[in-house]
Structures are given as C-alpha cells and as structure tokens.
Amino acid sequence: MKSLDTKLAQLKANPASRAFIIADAKDADMAFGVRAAGPRSYLAKRGSRPAQFSPEVWTRAEFGYRNLPEFLDIIREITHQGLVDIMLMSAYVNEQLAIKEGLFKDSHVTPAARANDTTDIWAVRHGCYTREASQPFRSASIDQIQCGQIECERDGSGNFPGANLGLYSITYVNDLDQDREALLWYKEFREEAERKQFRHFLEVFDPNVESGIPPEKLGEFINDNILRTLAGVPESGRPVFLKIVYHGPKAMEELAQYDPNLVVGILGGSAGTTYDAFRLIHDAQKYGARVALFGRKINNAEHQLAFIEMLRLITDGRLSPEEAVRAYHGVLQGKGIKPHRTLEEDLKLTDQAMSYDGSAARRAAVEVRNNPLATDHRRSDSAAEAGSQQRTKVNSANAPADWPRLPDGRPDFAGMNSEQRRTYDAWRLTRKFG
Numbered sequence: 001m002k003s004l005d006t007k008l009a010q011l012k013a014n015p016a017s018r019a020f021i022i023a024d025a026k027d028a029d030m031a032f033g034v035r036a037a038g039p040r041s042y043l044a045k046r047g048s049r050p051a052q053f054s055p056e057v058w059t060r061a062e063f064g065y066r067n068l069p070e071f072l073d074i075i076r077e078i079t080h081q082g083l084v085d086i087m088l089m090s091a092y093v094n095e096q097l098a099i100k101e102g103l104f105k106d107s108h109v110t111p112a113a114r115a116n117d118t119t120d121i122w123a124v125r126h127g128c129y130t131r132e133a134s135q136p137f138r139s140a141s142i143d144q145i146q147c148g149q150i151e152c153e154r155d156g157s158g159n160f161p162g163a164n165l166g167l168y169s170i171t172y173v174n175d176l177d178q179d180r181e182a183l184l185w186y187k188e189f190r191e192e193a194e195r196k197q198f199r200h201f202l203e204v205f206d207p208n209v210e211s212g213i214p215p216e217k218l219g220e221f222i223n224d225n226i227l228r229t230l231a232g233v234p235e236s237g238r239p240v241f242l243k244i245v246y247h248g249p250k251a252m253e254e255l256a257q258y259d260p261n262l263v264v265g266i267l268g269g270s271a272g273t274t275y276d277a278f279r280l281i282h283d284a285q286k287y288g289a290r291v292a293l294f295g296r297k298i299n300n301a302e303h304q305l306a307f308i309e310m311l312r313l314i315t316d317g318r319l320s321p322e323e324a325v326r327a328y329h330g331v332l333q334g335k336g337i338k339p340h341r342t343l344e345e346d347l348k349l350t351d352q353a354m355s356y357d358g359s360a361a362r363r364a365a366v367e368v369r370n371n372p373l374a375t376d377h378r379r380s381d382s383a384a385e386a387g388s389q390q391r392t393k394v395n396s397a398n399a400p401a402d403w404p405r406l407p408d409g410r411p412d413f414a415g416m417n418s419e420q421r422r423t424y425d426a427w428r429l430t431r432k433f434g
Contacts, residue, residue: 004085004110004165008240008263011290015260020285020315021241023086024308025268025295026075027114027167029068030090030139031121037071038299039064044073072097074304079109081305083312088112088167088293091140099148099162113145115166115189115200118182120208133178133209134171136185142166142198158197166193167243169203172225174211183229190237201291202226202239203267219251227258235261241291243267246280249287256288265291271300274307274328274346278321282314302339306331309429318425322347327429402427 007019028036040048040063049069053059066074075097079087087109089097094113097103104111120134143152146160158164168189172179193200204226206218213221222244230238241263246252256264266284268277277297284292294311301307310324319327325347332339339346403424404415411424 003108021291023293037066044077111163112165171205173207203243219247252287268294268297
C-alpha cells in the first residue's frame with residue numbers, strides 16, 4: 001500500500017493524527033523550460049550525463065543547469081530514498097519513469113502528474129505571460145497521464161501503468177469572468193476524472209495580478225473561494241487534499257478546522273533560506289496543515305536527500321527548524337559541500353515570493369530570536385560555522401556517553417530525553433551523509 005493512502009486513512013480516522021504527507025514537486029518543466037531541472041551544483045550519485053556543447057559558444061561547466069537525464073537521476077534517487085510520499089512530475093517525465101521504467105511499481109511513493117498548466121506558470125525567459133491574469137489551459141489528458149496514450153483500456157480496477165493522481169490548479173483573481181471561466185474548466189475536469197477513476201489534489205494560488213484585495217485579507221478570500229467551490233461537489237468528485245499558500249496561523253486554522261474530511265496542505269514558493277523552508281513546514285503543521293509540497297525549495301538545495309530528511313525529521317517532531325538548519329549544515333560540511341549561505345545568513349527568515357516568476361515583493365530578512373547557532377556575532381563566519389558544526393557533529397568514538405544504550409549497544413530511545421534524542425539524530429545524519 002502506498003504511504004499516501006495509509007496516511008490519508010489515518011487522517012480520516014483521526015484528524016488529530018501526526019501523519020504528514022510530503023510531496024516533491026518535480027514538475028517544473030511545465031513552467032520554466034531549460035531552467036526547470038535546476039542548477040548543476042547538485043547531481044545524483046551517477047554524476048554528470050553526456051551533453052553536447054559547441055566549445056566556441058560555451059563549455060559544459062559554463063552552462064549552469066542540469067539536463068533532463070540528470071534531472072531524472074535525482075528523481076530516481078529521491079524515490080529510492082523513500083522519505084517523500086508523492087513524486088509530482090510532468091506528463092512526459094511520468095511517462096518515462098512510471099510507465100516505461102516502472103520506477104514506482106514496488107515503491108511506497110505515489111507518482112502524480114500536473115493535470116493542467118494555467119498561464120500563470122508559463123515562466124519562460126523574457127516572456128510576459130505570468131504578468132497577465134491567469135487563463136485555464138491543459139496540455140495533457142487524463143488518459144495520457146494514466147497510460148501514456150490518448151485512450152486507456154479500462155478494466156474497472158483503477159490500476160494504470162502511469163500516475164492515477166494529478167494536480168489541478170486554479171488561480172482566483174477576483175474578476176467575475178476570469179474566475180467563472182476557471183471554475184467551468186475545473187468542473188469539466190472533475191467530471192472527467194470521476195468517470196475515469198482519476199484522483200486529484202487541488203492547488204489554489206493567490207491572485208497573480210492586482211485583485212483589489214489587501215494582502216492581509218488574501219487568506220480569507222482564498223478560504224472562502226475554496227469552501228464555496230467545493231460545497232457543490234459531492235465526495236466522489238472532491239480533491240484528496242488541498243495545496244495552498246500559507247497565509248499564517250489564523251487563516252490555516254480557520255480552513256483546517258472547518259471540515260475534518262478536508263485535508264489541507266501548503267505549497268513551498270521560491271527557494272529562500274533553509275530556515276524559510278524548515279520554519280514554513282513546522283508552522284503550517286502546527287496550525288493544521290497535513291501536507292507540504294515543495295518544489296524549488298528542494299530542487300535548489302545543496303543536497304536534496306539531506307534536505308528532505310530534515311523536512312521529515314521536523315514533521316515527525318524530532319527536530320526543531322533551528323536544529324534542522326544546524327544539522328543540515330553539518331551534513332554539508334561533512335560532505336565538503338559549500339553552502340549557498342553562511343550558517344548565520346541561512347538562519348534568517350525572509351518573506352518568500354509565491355508566484356512562479358518570483359515577482360512578488362519580499363520583506364527584508366529578520367533575525368531569529370534567541371538564535372542558538374549565532375550566539376556570538378563578533379566571530380568570523382567561518383569560525384561561527386566551525387563552532388556550530390562542532391556542536392552538531394558527535395564523534396563516534398565518544399558516542400556511547402552521549403545517549404543511553406541497550407545491552408547490545410543499540411540506542412535506547414525509550415530512555416532518551418529530548419536533548420539526547422537531538423544529539424543522536426544529529427550524529428546519525430552526519431554519519432549517514434558524511
């Protein structure tokens with residue numbers, strides 16, 4: 001059974017369950033084109049894939065983006081790691097990995113595909129599409145996602161070689177004609193999905209153009225639109241969960257408490273600092289979210305596998321966001337990877353742009369209060385990192401003295417206090433990735 005289905009069942013049986021669904025959004029080729037695969041600073045263990053470049057134009061090192069084979073290697077590696085519950089892909093990547101390769105056949109990870117690509121995600125270089133009010137559009141059909149062709153053979157079992165879960169996106173812009181048209185397209189999709197036994201989750205973006213709604217009221221606007229839209233949809237056609245912008249505690253709790261059968265999730269937005277990502281998933285979970293779908297935050301990370309493991313440790317309640325930043329930097333140092341930012345800079349909270357083109361305004365970075373990783377700002381950045389890493393990385397030689405152990409030498413989790421558990425987790429992660 002897929003972990004997604006297990007966790008959805010747990011949440012339905014007990015809305016207070018700590019079950020948390022993490023999705024990796026590797027569908028950026030539906031939006032960005034060449035830049036979709038992300039920077040080549042991180043590659044899977046397989047390493048570089050062949051690419052042909054004319055030396056009189058540029059070298060492979062000068063071209064900063066991964067190619068598609070390198071991108072697929074990372075998806076394979078994350079799927080085999082097994083810490084995410086959903087792998088979201090474009091219809092084409094879904095065909096290559098799910099249908100042709102069978103990557104997810106024996107995995108607990110659920111494959112999913114982007115089922116529509118509204119114009120506000122058309123973030124091509126030098127284009128202006130994302131600055132226009134979002135228009136509905138679908139590239140792939142449900143059949144093409146399920147089985148890679150225009151029409152699937154259906155035996156009633158609901159089993160298909162491709163993905164049987166899709167992301168459908170709506171962007172409400174507070175314009176009657178625009179929003180009505182978007183809802184008509186969604187109605188048509190829902191009815192087709194129900195006939196074809198296709199599950200979906202609903203992504204709701206904030207307006208991508210001026211809507212006349214003050215920023216502090218957007219959460220209320222989005223919440224009301226979601227509940228109004230789904231009030232006319234019976235259970236057979238409803239999304240399995242939501243994916244929305246996190247508008248803060250009040251807006252999240254307002255939506256999450258309304259209907260226990262409605263599973264609410266958050267989207268990640270632009271990359272930002274590591275603390276941005278870790279604090280976002282922590283706070284969203286605290287106030288009612290049970291799903292997080294991160295795309296650029298994972299894809300732009302210095303080490304994607306370690307980044308994902310930190311997300312899971314946070315949602316499991318084993319590390320705080322601040323501790324996770326410290327442990328993550330410890331992994332980077334252990335592997336000799338230069339971080340994008342110093343530890344001190346990576347512990348700043350910034351207001352992230354949620355639009356695909358990154359055009360939304362950001363507030364200035366703010367310091368974390370009582371920052372446990374930057375207690376002495378007079379030290380140099382390198383000294384601060386070294387000191388923090390020394391606190392994070394526990395040498396295996398003195399490990400037995402740092403937490404209780406069973407007679408056979410295994411960690412005694414029942415006998416650990418919270419500090420000993422954090423020390424053990426930091427040591428394990430450093431050993432695992434170092």
